[in-house]
Amino acid sequence: MLENIISELEKQFQLEAVDHNSSDLVFLTIDRDHAVMAIDLLKWKFGYKHFVLLTAVDFLEEGKFQLTYILNNPDTKTDIGVRVRIDREDANMVSAHHLWPTVATYQRELKEMFGIDFPGSPRLNDPFILEGWEGTPPYRRDFDTKAFAASFYHQREGRTTNDPATYMKEKLYPNE
Amino acid sequence: MGTLKDILSPFSVWKQVLKEPVTIKDPLNRAGSDRYRGFHQNEIDRCIGCGTCEAICENEAIDMVGVASIASKDGDSGLRPMVDYGRCCWCALCVDVCTTGSLKLSNVYTWVDTDPDNFRFIPGIDKKPWDNAEKGYVKPDNYELYPLERVSMDHLHPEERDHSFIEIMKGYSDEEALIEADRCVSCGICTATCPAHMGIPEYIKAIRNKDVEEGLRIMYETNPLPEICGRICTHKCETVCSLGHRGDPISIRWLKRYIADQVPESAYADVLRQDSVEQNDKKIAIIGAGPAGLSAAYYLRQLGYQVKIYEKLQAAGGMMRYGIPEYRLPYDQIDKDVNYILSQGVDIQYNVEVGKDISFSDLHKQYNAVYVATGLHxxxxxxxxxxxxxxxxxxxxxxxxxxxxxxxxxxxxxxxxxxxxxxxxxxxxxxxxxxxxxxxxxxxxxxxxxxxxxxxxxxxxxxxxxxxxxxxxxxxxxxxxxxxxxxxxxxxxxxxxxxxxxxxxxxxxxxxxxxxxxxxxxxxxxxQGADLGFIAPEFMEQLEKDHRGRIMVDPLTYQSTLPWLFVGGDIIEGPDVIHGVANGHKAAKGIDLFLNK
Amino acid sequence: MSKKEFFPMDGDRTKYPEIKSDGTADIDLSSHKYIKLWHGPNHPGITGNMAVELTLCGDEVVEGITHVGYLHRGFEKLMERRKYIQNFPLVCRIAVPEPDYNEYNYATCIENLTGIDVPEKGMWLRTLTLEMARLQGFLMWIGGMAGAIGFGTVGQWANYCRDLVLDRFEELTGGRIYHIYILPGGVRNDIPEGFKDRMEKNLREIEGFMKDIRRAFFDNYVFKKRSVGVGYIDPAWVFDYGIVGPNARAAGFKHDIRKNYPYAKYAELDFEITTAKDSDIYTRAFLRFEELLKDIDLIRQILDKMPEKGDHISKVSNMMNLKIPAGETYVRSECTRGEYGYYLVADGSEYPRRVNVRGPSYTHGVALLEKMLVNVNIADVAQLMVSLHTYPPEIER
The missing domain is CATH 3.50.50.60 (FAD/NAD(P)-binding domain)
Known part of the structure; x- marks a missing residue:
């Protein structure tokens, strides 16, 4: 069933990768400019009308963000994950809020937490989870949560720990 | 919507007024369930301070700290876990991962104290009211976070091997090595016990990362005989392996062999990348091409010294070749390790017996230092x-x-x-x-x-x-x-x-x-005993010996009372290969120290 | 000022306030017709720590904006620097009253990507904890629902009943709130002896209370008067706003993941999807009450059908060194609020590349709530929020 949809999609779009996770879940990769069109088609033509989620994955090493839209067809009980790779520099993506009003919330979160722009999405720049955050959007992989916590919060004093191998060397054979 | 019933119905629950209250009257003394995850208990004598509890703690609530009453020794780091209850979330993963099974959680969860620092202590050392509580969370049966059974190695069956000298153990396949390496919890307790203090958790990790070349580099830092030790090492490390307390210790020796087996001899030079050593013109003579002599030669070459080995027999390896049978240690594997050491610019002369073909005092004259590792033959x-x-x-x-x-x-x-x-x-x-x-x-x-x-x-x-x-x-x-x-x-x-x-x-x-x-x-x-007859009497007299007539050396440098003479191998400790490797390495550092004073 | 002038849209309330071309409401705060009121963030009812910024005209809400972030810990980000196994004590905190769904989804993601099997009994025990979680989640919700409109006593009874379920959780898992019971390969511990009998005793007591709660709360003129016809969800909104779970079922959408996408052992259990029509506050509340009673029945079925013997967890490779090959998966399950999903991306390392939690409250608590708040009486805001059953931590994660 999913195979038919994919071959239909392949007629219209260039699918960069198709990964079958199981018989009812498939992930496919479409380029940035055509992804929302494909989602539009999936929603109206193929019945993928339940919008499950939209999120981003940071592939820092490759300089890319992956946006994942998971769509569900409640009648055929199948899911399609639409993946889009966008540049990390000046990250932006076509908004999909016109397809489902609730998508605007996801896009607002991605703007705040990843710094990905969705031009035209309602209330995109309103703070969502953070208040007055400045600097690297915190869900990017180059934001170091541990360093942030260490500098931002009070750390209990007097805590030290030892690595067993190093400690045993100090105690048993310090000069070797 | 609203009916008369809806007006009257709510009044029917007035009967609740007559019920006993369900409030717990004394919440401080309510007993937790049998499995409740409350404050930690640690059986201090069973704990070996391996630190896996600290490693798995996602809250960083556990510190491994030294305890005055517990000394570090083989198989026990001497550290014990200190829990910071400001961070602990009572998930008990530390209990599940505990290699010895010493750690438990009692079912006591109420404790009132005004000083926050009191909520940081070493369970089992700092006495607490729940130390003897019988109930609480212990790791359930049939559930392990890591496999306790070792991967067995394919080998020749008795009827296949009892008439030939073909090597018995066939070595791990890639898959077997990965599974066995995966069992390691990387605690590092083994490193202290290994006489050569090899980076065991590190090279096992290299196997997990499918990077045997990195593994080989790690091994050569402390042991230039990995093919040999990977087969016949006395593996004292395995006797202290933390997993051995509840299951099979990691097969450290076979994993070492696996790494060495994977890298062909021709690739060693590329993998180990050791050609850029700064050379000096100081000369060292080594008597005996056994493990200690070879190890010393290798590490002396790494330090840039000009090394020559004098070997009485017709091939290098000493007891590894002439003592250990071929079915345990095939000759081509000895050659692989030996050839790499010799390829580092080590000069070797076979069939030369010091004291007969060349005199000991000549060696003293010709060389800046002499290392004696003639073994027990x-x-x-x-x-x-x-x-x-x-x-x-x-x-x-x-x-x-x-x-x-x-x-x-x-x-x-x-x-x-x-x-x-x-x-x-x-x-x-x-x-x-x-x-x-x-x-x-x-x-x-x-x-x-x-x-x-x-x-x-x-x-x-x-x-x-x-x-x-x-x-x-x-x-x-x-x-x-x-x-x-x-x-x-x-x-x-x-x-x-x-x-x-x-x-x-x-x-x-x-x-x-x-x-x-x-x-x-x-x-x-x-x-077996040592034959040190080749050391001329005038030198022998100057050597300090113990009550049993064995030569005394500095335990760190293996330097004898004659400053230019270093002694090692089975003569001093062991007898086994890994001690020879270790003291050969130490002697190399000792000679370097002596010549650079 | 005439009444007409003060309430220019009196009549068709849905057209008030006027919506400008950019989609925002035309509200002029300097006109003195409006006041701003912050509802929360100090735990307004059982909805947790979220705030709704209300703009009122008289006692009528003309605009509501959801503010979350008061519980933000960055769970998803924290998970990226913890090994797979280390995340189990973390994920359960994303939905406090129903931690088991997080454990289940996360563990199943790992199992999907690594091929770890779960033994039969382990699966039954998972199903048991999931149903127990639903039961106590609904009981806690009843407390909130009743409390939001002043039925504090009913809330006390419901929370006492929840405590009975927590007692069983404590006995089964060793923890009352955070169970950390479901792990890759099964569950951590076998079921204790005599558990079934003690559970049955508790279920009977809960059923007794439920009869009283029905009489005192659901068959109650006051509650009906306040909630029938208020907070209506149009079936047309279901997909637009990603409405799931009881909120969608009350609007006639026959959709329950336990039935439509059977996971764990639900295919072997006998139950029907509960649906209703005209999703107003009362309908949704009553539908949840019915589901609660079905959960009691399901727990009985599970305990009857669960095999006595068998492994509760399969043998796994070293969890401290677990690496998951590059890949991604999505796993969903039906919690009290609807579709709870985990999207996990692995990159071949010992750490997840990304974990995204799809909490049902994400859509219910933000876009939907903001839409539904308009034209609601200020006195009904609390019960409207509770009737959508939101858990803020799963919004902000």
């Missing part, structure tokens, strides 16, 4: 009546001849005296030759030590028995009976204990319980 005799018969042999001599392909006597019935690894080596070698010559095995190995106390590795004893050799321990040899100049057999009496109350070697016997082992040939294998 002189077999000791029991000196019981009959040992002067021509069919009574020293195990070590026979093993050397087998390596050299020399003809040796293989009688139909043989008795081996000795219970160590050398005794097992000769027993199993002769058993193979008997099988080939006679089609059956009639060899008995007997030792003073009783079953279970023999110094040989258990697997050697088991495998010898699988090959139809008889191992009959617990007897003291009394006499080799000879009739018409032919050996009839060995008369033995029951040995009660090998050591006396003070732990000294002083066997006691039950003379009334005798036995007789029929034999045409007897092999003695009760230990």
């Amino acid at each position: 002189q077999g000791r005799s029991t000196r019981i009546p009959g040992t002067d018969h021509k069919s009574v042999y020293q195990a070590i001599e026979l093993l050397r001849k087998i390596t050299n392909n020399e003809e040796i006597e293989v009688a139909e019935k043989i008795v081996v005296i000795g219970g160590g690894n050398v005794a097992m080596d000769i027993t199993r070698s002769l058993a193979r030759m008997q099988k080939e010559k006679y089609g059956k095995v009639q060899i008995i190995a007997t030792s003073l030590e009783a079953e279970g106390k023999m110094p040989a590795d258990l697997e050697e004893i088991v495998e010898a028995r699988e090959e139809n050799a008889t191992i009959n321990p617990g007897w003291g040899p009394r006499e080799i009976l000879i009739e018409n100049d032919k050996i009839k057999g060995l008369k033995v009496v029951k040995c009660l204990d090998v050591f006396d109350a003070e732990g000294r070697f002083n066997p006691s016997f039950d003379e009334s319980e005798e036995a007789f082992f029929e034999a045409d040939m007897v092999v003695e294998s009760i230990g």
Whole structure:
């Protein structure tokens, strides 16, 4: 069933990768400019009308963000994950809020937490989870949560720990 | 929507007024359930301070801290977990991962104190009211966060191997090595016990990362004989492995072999990338190309010294080649390790006996330092009546001849005296030759030590028995009976204990319980001694020795009382390969220290 | 000022306030017709720590904006620097009253990507904890629902009943709130002896209370008067706003993941999807009450059908060193609020590349709530929020 949809999609779009996770879940990769069109088609033509989620994955090493839209067809009980790779520099993506009003919330979160722009999405720049955050959007992989916590919060004093191998060397054979 | 019923119905629950309240009247003394995850308990004597609890704690609530009353020793880091209850979330993953099973959570969860710092303590050391609580969370049965069973290695079965000298253990496949390496919890307890202090968790991690080349580099930092040690190391590391407390220890030795096996000899130079050593013109002579000599040569070359090894026999390897049989350590594997060391610019001369072909004082004159690592190649005799018969042999001599392909006597019935690894080596070698010559095995190995106390590795004893050799321990040899100049057999009496109350070697016997082992040939294998006759008397006099006549050296540098003379290998400690590797390495550093003062 | 002038849209309230071309409401705060009121963030009812910024005209809400972030810990980000196994004590905190769904989804993601099997009994025990979680989640919700409109006593009874379920959780898992019971390969511990009998005793007591709660709360003129016809969800909104779970079922959408995408052992259990029509506050509340009673029945079925013997967890490789090959998966399950999903991306390392939690409150608590708040009486805001059953931590994660 999913195979038919994919071959239909392949007629219209260039699918960069198709990964079958199981018989009812498939992930496919479409380029940035055509992804929302494909989602539009999936929603109206193929019945993928339940919008499950939209999120981003940071592939820092490759300089890319992956946006994942998971769509569900409640009648055929199948899911399609639409993946889009966008540049990390000046990250932006076509908004999909016109397809489902609730998508605007996801896009607002991605703007705040990843710094990905969705031009035209309602209330995109309103703070969502953070208040007055400045600097690297915190869900990017180059934001170091541990360093942030260490500098931002009070750390209990007097805590030290030892690595067993190093400690045993100090105690048993310090000069070797 | 609203009906009269909806107005009246709510009044029917007035009956609740008459019910007893359900409030817990004394919440501070409410008992937690049997499995409740409350405050930690740690059985301090069982805990070995491996730190896996700290490693798994996602809250960083556990610190490993030194405890005054617990000393670091083999298999116990001396550290104990200190829990910060400001961070602990009582998930009990620390309990599940605990390698010894010492850590538990009691079902006590209420404790009031005004000082926040009191909520940071070492369970088991700092006494708490719940230390003896019986209930609480213990790791459930049938559930482990890591496999406790070791991956067994494919090997030749007794009927396939009992007539040949083909290597028994076949080595791990990639998949097997990955599974075995995956079991390691990377605690690092093993490193201290390894005489060479190898980076064991690090090279096992390299296997997990499928980077055997990195693994090889890590091994060469502390051990230039990985193919050899990967096969015949006495693996003291495995005896202290934290997983050994509840399951099988990690097969550290086989994993070491796996790494070395994966890298072909031709790739070593590329992998180890060691050509950019700064050279100097100081010269070192090494006597003996055994593990200690080779190790010292390798690390001296890494430091830029000009090294020459003098070897009495026709090939390098020492006891590894001339003592250990081929079925445990094939010669091509010795060659692989040795060739790489020699390729580092080590000069070696074979068939040269110091003291005969070249004098010791000449070495002293020609070289800046001399390292003696000649090992223990002189077999000791029991000196019981009959040992002067021509069919009574020293195990070590026979093993050397087998390596050299020399003809040796293989009688139909043989008795081996000795219970160590050398005794097992000769027993199993002769058993193979008997099988080939006679089609059956009639060899008995007997030792003073009783079953279970023999110094040989258990697997050697088991495998010898699988090959139809008889191992009959617990007897003291009394006499080799000879009739018409032919050996009839060995008369033995029951040995009660090998050591006396003070732990000294002083066997006691039950003379009334005798036995007789029929034999045409007897092999003695009760230990070896050093032959240091090549050291000229004027030097020997200047060397400090202990009460048993052994040369004393500095334990860190292996320097003797003659500053230019360093002594190591089996002469000083062991006897085994890994001690030789370790003290060869230390001697190299000691020589460097001496020459750079 | 005439009444007409003050309430220019009196009549068709849905057209008030006027919506400008950019989609925002035409509200002039300087006109003195409006006041701003912050509802929360101090735990307004059982909805947790979220705030609704209300703009009121008289006692009528003309605009509501959801503010979350008061519980933000960055769970998803924290998970990226913890090994897979280390995340189990973390994920359960994303939905406090129903931690088991997080454990289940996360563990199933790992199992999907690594091929770890779960033994039969382990699966039954998972199903048991999931149903127990639903039961106690609904009980806690009843407390909130009743409390939001002043039925505090009913809330006390419901929370006492929840405590009974927590007692069983404590006995089964060793923890009352955070169970950390479901792990890759099964569950951590076998079921204790006599558990079934003690559970049955609790279920009977809960059923007794439920009869009283029905009489005192659901068959109650006051509650009906306040909630029927208020907070209506149009079936047309279901997909637009990603409405799931009881909120969608009450609007006639016959959709329950336990039935439509059977996971764990639900295919072997006998139950029907509960649906209703005209999703107003009362309908949704009553539908949840019915589901609660069905959960009691399901727990009985599970305990009856669960095999006595068998492993509760399979043998796994070293969890401290677990690496998951590059890949991604999505796993969903039906919690009290609807579709709870985990999207896991692995990159071959010992750490997840990304974990995204799809909490049902994400859509219910933000876009939907903001839409539904318009034209609601200020007195009904609390019960409207509770009737959508939101858990803020799963919004902000």
